[in-house]
Amino acid sequence: MKVGFIGVGFMGRHMARNIAAGGFEMTVFDIRKEAAEELLSMGATWAESPAAVAAASDVVFTSLPRPQDVEEVALGEGGILSGAGAGTVYFDLSTTDPDTIYRVSAAGESAGVTVLDAPVSGGVGGAEAGTLCVMVGGDEDAYLRCKPVLDRIGDKAFSLGVKAGVDAQTLFDAVKGSSGNTQSMQGFPSGLFVGNFEPGFQLDLAAKDVGLATDMGRRLRVPMEMSNIAQQRYIAGQNKGWGREASGAVAKVQEERAEVEIRTTTDEG
Structure with missing residues (x-):
């Protein structure tokens, strides 16, 4: 599976490094090429734009600071959807608001690209150790196909299904594996x-x-x-x-x- 990664800064570089260490062929992009030096030394290929990353990849990940950045990288000129072929899967690992993800997902559907919302919890330490909790919302078949890559990012990857109407127990299981876990939560399933x-x-x-x-x-x-x-x-x-x-x-x-x-x-x- 060919993997693309966009945004290899504070959090992204650790997640991308763990994927690369798993033997996946990787193409990367960041607004600062120097941020990707370690990944390039591990055999990753540099791309000149998000579109070029998508064109070279079966699955693309983004780890970006703000929802505006996600929308620009996905939908803007030279963005992911302008380079992705039909059948490409795109995971946004950022914490992005639902409206933005809905817009990106709708545009992706029109282009034959499956978009999944996949925010992570566990901080930089979890990203470095590969122990993040990855909470995935979207198409379950795409999630399962890409799970071997997700397992390089975190040891707790959950498919939450469609954003609206997530089953309470499924959501509980996901939060329980993240930094949101609390003692009082433990009584929710029986109460x-x-x-x-x-x-x-x-x-x-x-x-x-x-x-x-x-x-x-x-x-x-x-x-x-x-x-x-x-x-x-x-x-x-x-x-x-x-x-x-x-x-x-x-x-x-x-x-x-x-x-x-x-x-x-x-x-x-």
């Missing part, structure tokens, strides 16, 4: 995801504890912005009559505001 708010630690008690923390902050003149927001959510839950339910019932406040229930029919595990 929130199945609508089980039977009391363990009651919402009333959680509201009391957070209130004690915010009171102490006021006394000591310590800014407690997030704690104050959390306290207001718990109070809203109490006002709904959920005080004797599990503390996780506070999520229902957000569900009502967003007009969506966070449930899944996927079996746990």
Whole structure:
């Protein structure tokens, strides 16, 4: 599989190096050619534009600073879609807003190019070690074809499917493997995801504890912005009559505001 990589700076150079070390034939581009010197010494080929990278590749990756950069590199003059042949797969490893990805994906579909949104979590250390969490949204068949390359980037690669309507359990599994993992999340599959708010630690008690923390902050003149927001959510839950339910019932406040229930029919595990 011929791999193209565009953006070999702060994060990208580590990911690209791990791919190259896996024996993949690689073509690279960056606005600074010197950023690619290590990759060129490993046998990668330099291209003069994103279009030239795409023309030489079966799969193209971008790691870029801003959504505007992604759109320009993908759709602009000399961009990926102007050089990619039908059947090319394009992964954006940047953190890009949905509207931009939708525009790029729609343009890609017209050109016969499959576009996948694949933000990564794990920082520079994870990029260097090849242990990133890669959260892939898009066509599952394309994801599976390219997974051997993704496995060089991270040891946790998840296919989240289409952006809208991602199953809650699938999203949970992806976040659990990233820096977003928290202890409180561990109860989601048996609680929130199945609508089980039977009391363990009651919402009333959680509201009391957070209130004690915010009171102490006021006394000591310590800014407690997030704690104050959390306290207001718990109070809203109490006002709904959920005080004797599990503390996780506070999520229902957000569900009502967003007009969506966070449930899944996927079996746990």
